[in-house]
Amino acid sequence: MAAAAPTAQVKPPFWRNVRVLRWAFQAVFLFLVIVFLLYLWGNLTDNLERLGIRTDFRFLRQPAGFAIPDSDFRSSQSVWDAFLVGARNTAVVSILGIVFATILGVLVGVARLSSNWLVRRAAALYVETLRNVPVLIIIIFWWAGILIRLPSLDENELFGLVNLSNRGLVLPWLDRTADLTLFLVVVLLTGVAAALVIRWRTRRFDATGEPHHRVLWGLGVALAGVTLAYLVTGRPFTTSLPEVGSFGTTGGFRLSPEFGALLIALTLYTASHIAEIVRGSILSVQQGQSEASNALGLSGFQRLRHVVLPQAFRVSVPPLANQYLNLTKNSSLGIAIGYYELTRIARISISQAAPAPQATLVLMLFYLAFSLFIALVTNIVNRRLEIEGR
Amino acid sequence: MTATRPYVEEPLPPAEPEGPPILKIGLRRWLKENLFSTWFNTLLTVVFAALLAYATYKLARFVFVDARWEVVQRNITNFMVFHFPRAELWRVWVALFVLAAAAGLGVGAAGTRREAETAEGRGTRVAGRGLVFRRVAPLIALVVVLLLAARSLTAALLVLGVAVTAIGFRLLGRSLPARAFRFVVLAVLAAIVAAFLVIIAFGGVPWDDWGGLLLTVFLAVAGIAISFPLGVLLALGRRSKLPAVKLVCIVYIELIRGVPLITILFMAVFALGFFLPAGTDPPSTVARALVGLILFTAAYVAEIVRGGLQSVPTGQIEAAQALGLSPTKTTRLILLPQALRAVIPALVGQFISLFKDTSLVFVVGLTELLAVAEIVTQQPDFRAQGLIVETLLFVAFVYWAGSYWMSRESQRLEQRLGVGIR
Numbered sequence: 001m002a003a004a005a006p007t008a009q010v011k012p013p014f015w016r017n018v019r020v021l022r023w024a025f026q027a028v029f030l031f032l033v034i035v036f037l038l039y040l041w042g043n044l045t046d047n048l049e050r051l052g053i054r055t056d057f058r059f060l061r062q063p064a065g066f067a068i069p070d071s072d073f074r075s076s077q078s079v080w081d082a083f084l085v086g087a088r089n090t091a092v093v094s095i096l097g098i099v100f101a102t103i104l105g106v107l108v109g110v111a112r113l114s115s116n117w118l119v120r121r122a123a124a125l126y127v128e129t130l131r132n133v134p135v136l137i138i139i140i141f142w143w144a145g146i147l148i149r150l151p152s153l154d155e156n157e158l159f160g161l162v163n164l165s166n167r168g169l170v171l172p173w174l175d176r177t178a179d180l181t182l183f184l185v186v187v188l189l190t191g192v193a194a195a196l197v198i199r200w201r202t203r204r205f206d207a208t209g210e211p212h213h214r215v216l217w218g219l220g221v222a223l224a225g226v227t228l229a230y231l232v233t234g235r236p237f238t239t240s241l242p243e244v245g246s247f248g249t250t251g252g253f254r255l256s257p258e259f260g261a262l263l264i265a266l267t268l269y270t271a272s273h274i275a276e277i278v279r280g281s282i283l284s285v286q287q288g289q290s291e292a293s294n295a296l297g298l299s300g301f302q303r304l305r306h307v308v309l310p311q312a313f314r315v316s317v318p319p320l321a322n323q324y325l326n327l328t329k330n331s332s333l334g335i336a337i338g339y340y341e342l343t344r345i346a347r348i349s350i351s352q353a354a355p356a357p358q359a360t361l362v363l364m365l366f367y368l369a370f371s372l373f374i375a376l377v378t379n380i381v382n383r384r385l386e387i388e389g390r
Numbered sequence: 391m392t393a394t395r396p397y398v399e400e401p402l403p404p405a406e407p408e409g410p411p412i413l414k415i416g417l418r419r420w421l422k423e424n425l426f427s428t429w430f431n432t433l434l435t436v437v438f439a440a441l442l443a444y445a446t447y448k449l450a451r452f453v454f455v456d457a458r459w460e461v462v463q464r465n466i467t468n469f470m471v472f473h474f475p476r477a478e479l480w481r482v483w484v485a486l487f488v489l490a491a492a493a494g495l496g497v498g499a500a501g502t503r504r505e506a507e508t509a510e511g512r513g514t515r516v517a518g519r520g521l522v523f524r525r526v527a528p529l530i531a532l533v534v535v536l537l538l539a540a541r542s543l544t545a546a547l548l549v550l551g552v553a554v555t556a557i558g559f560r561l562l563g564r565s566l567p568a569r570a571f572r573f574v575v576l577a578v579l580a581a582i583v584a585a586f587l588v589i590i591a592f593g594g595v596p597w598d599d600w601g602g603l604l605l606t607v608f609l610a611v612a613g614i615a616i617s618f619p620l621g622v623l624l625a626l627g628r629r630s631k632l633p634a635v636k637l638v639c640i641v642y643i644e645l646i647r648g649v650p651l652i653t654i655l656f657m658a659v660f661a662l663g664f665f666l667p668a669g670t671d672p673p674s675t676v677a678r679a680l681v682g683l684i685l686f687t688a689a690y691v692a693e694i695v696r697g698g699l700q701s702v703p704t705g706q707i708e709a710a711q712a713l714g715l716s717p718t719k720t721t722r723l724i725l726l727p728q729a730l731r732a733v734i735p736a737l738v739g740q741f742i743s744l745f746k747d748t749s750l751v752f753v754v755g756l757t758e759l760l761a762v763a764e765i766v767t768q769q770p771d772f773r774a775q776g777l778i779v780e781t782l783l784f785v786a787f788v789y790w791a792g793s794y795w796m797s798r799e800s801q802r803l804e805q806r807l808g809v810g811i812r
Binding site for chain 1: 424425434435438633634635638645648649650652657660668746747752753760764778779785789794797
């Protein structure tokens with residue numbers, strides 16, 4: 001030991017010291033990255049200055065100069081407001097798409113494992129067809145091939161309540177006749193009350209074991225509350241039915257063919273991916289669980305509802321989150337058919353003299369915000385579902 | 391038995407297919423069990439049979455009776471290459487022959503090698519020999535449809551020639567010894583480069599004039615080929631112990647994965663010129679779109695490769711360190727070969743996804759397959775007749791056949807590589 005000590009105490013020269021080398025390497029790496037970014041930034045400012053374009057984000061405050069159909073947006077409002085309308089449209093189509101795609105995807109995924117040969121085959125056909133076609137083609141197909149080719153307005157009217165034509169789908173809607181603030185406050189309170197009732201029923205069930213019927217109770221309270229609010233606050237809105245006029249329809253709530261095509265295509269496409277996830281996670285639930293629930297005498301539906309799906313759901317949260325992200329990002333393809341979502345707004349503002357690099361950057365930041373939000377929500381869900389101690 | 395050579399294992403006999411014996415049941419029993427077991431199943435069967443019959447009838451009626459396929463037939467060359475100068479089309483055919491030869495050689499040599507591995511008891515046998523036709527059925531369907539649309543004897547003969555070349559070179563590949571495999575890999579890579587050069591070099595056609603399916607395939611192949619090394623570097627960087635490197639890689643990967651491809655294409659096509667030094671000519675739109683596709687795909691490839699890196703057991707690294715290998719050598723000789731082998735199927739999946747995503751360059755104004763479907767419906771002869779359904783169905787079929795075929799191959803590859811089994 002004593003003999004070995006002198007050699008061990010000799011410090012290696014600093015250019016062979018691993019720690020020094022690490023720091024040096026990282027410093028050089030960071031330096032190169034920063035120099036590269038500065039180089040790009042320098043080129044950008046040079047080019048923009050040469051073309052007489054501002055390098056800041058002040059264009060967001062300037063009037064947009066274009067209108068957005070199906071919204072209150074006026075062309076004198078700022079580009080930033082236009083972006084917000086676009087973000088709202090993106091959010092609407094994404095949220096609805098996520099809901100419908102999940103429902104359809106779970107149905108198809110369960111159908112792929114059905115004991116019925118024909119159902120199994122049909123589900124497989126659905127999945128294998130839609131999964132292998134670009135989503136952009138599905139979107140354009142629904143828009144150009146089906147929805148804008150529906151009969152024109154004067155030719156058809158379904159039941160007088162709903163109007164489906166090449167101008168879109170018009171649904172009955174509500175028209176505001178008075179101030180809604182009080183009504184909305186009461187509705188909010190009703191929601192809280194319903195949640196409390198549901199909790200009470202759950203506790204009761206846990207304590208005594210009597211049937212909880214919490215969904216029925218909750219819905220009942222909510223319905224009673226809303227009805228009461230409507231009557232008490234002096235009937236603040238009336239129904240508005242679509243009527244065919246000389247310039248399209250008036251009244252009701254119009255869903256444009258672009259919105260419809262985007263929603264349907266995103267739903268169908270994403271559902272085919274979700275079906276595969278659902279199938280995989282159902283298969284990952286141990287066979288013994290199904291056999292045990294059969295032995296307990298549960299019906300096929302009860303087995304799925306209470307035993308298999310809850311366990312499968314836990315496994316499928318991360319890949320599902322990925323699909324929800326994909327759906328939100330794919331909604332940017334609405335630009336190809338003219339749905340006024342974020343990307344189209346950005347594209348139009350670029351053509352209306354907003355500087356392309358900054359406008360695209362703002363666009364990307366919006367999508368990043370969406371992605372972060374979805375990631376956050378699914379992380380919370382995932383953490384709550386995680387089995388502890390595993 | 392092996393007393394004289396105690397350390398050599400006898401090669402294992404080929405494994406019998408395992409699992410319960412297959413019961414032969416009669417048609418009646420099969421129907422009862424699979425379609426009419428309960429009243430609910432019977433109801434489902436009836437409803438689904440009616441729905442499927444209706445859908446099949448509608449589709450068949452449209453495809454064989456109502457559809458006016460003339461727009462596809464007259465424009466088949468446009469769908470395949472669009473702008474490409476017709477006088478130079480022979481270059482594409484030559485490239486096809488070269489690629490067919492390379493594919494045949496590669497498949498043949500891989501077969502020989504697999505047999506050698508199985509004989510040594512290393513490889514995993516994959517059940518389902520003799521299903522070659524089922525495997526390539528989508529591809530054959532695609533070629534048949536394209537030939538039906540082209541209705542040209544020359545094209546049919548040339549396709550036949552391509553097929554014969556592929557089969558011939560497959561036989562050649564089979565006859566090569568197993569140890570020649572690495573040279574075959576090099577030859578295949580060289581052939582791909584050669585096919586590219588045949589079209590573009592020697593007075594050829596620059597890629598700005600490519601279009602249709604040719605451009606789609608080029609963007610997908612070039613995109614995955616160039617983003618692969620980038621993705622590997624990013625994945626290694628993300629797993630690095632150096633915080634600065636790790637941070638930069640994480641930021642890049644997560645930023646790219648958080649935004650849609652279309653925004654990156656916008657950045658590349660509309661704003662890339664701003665980031666180049668003043669005075670330089672901006673690259674062509676195809677090149678800019680390709681840059682966007684590469685930057686996008688690299689982030690996804692990086693995540694796939696990261697999965698592969700994580701799947702390599704720590705013991706491998708520790709063993710390499712114990713042997714005194716340098717970090718670089720550990721990565722190059724121990725870590726990467728095992729990691730990349732494990733992620734081949736996922737990379738094929740990423741390639742399929744890129745193949746489908748190339749349709750997005752339509753939005754930034756390139757004339758790939760989908761754009762052609764839109765453009766040809768505006769020709770004077772076909773304008774305003776609602777022919778977009780026909781062209782879109784045709785294009786969708788081309789995409790479908792390509793990705794379905796590749797996804798099946800990737801499933802088979804997955805089984806053969808035994809991913810998830812070891």
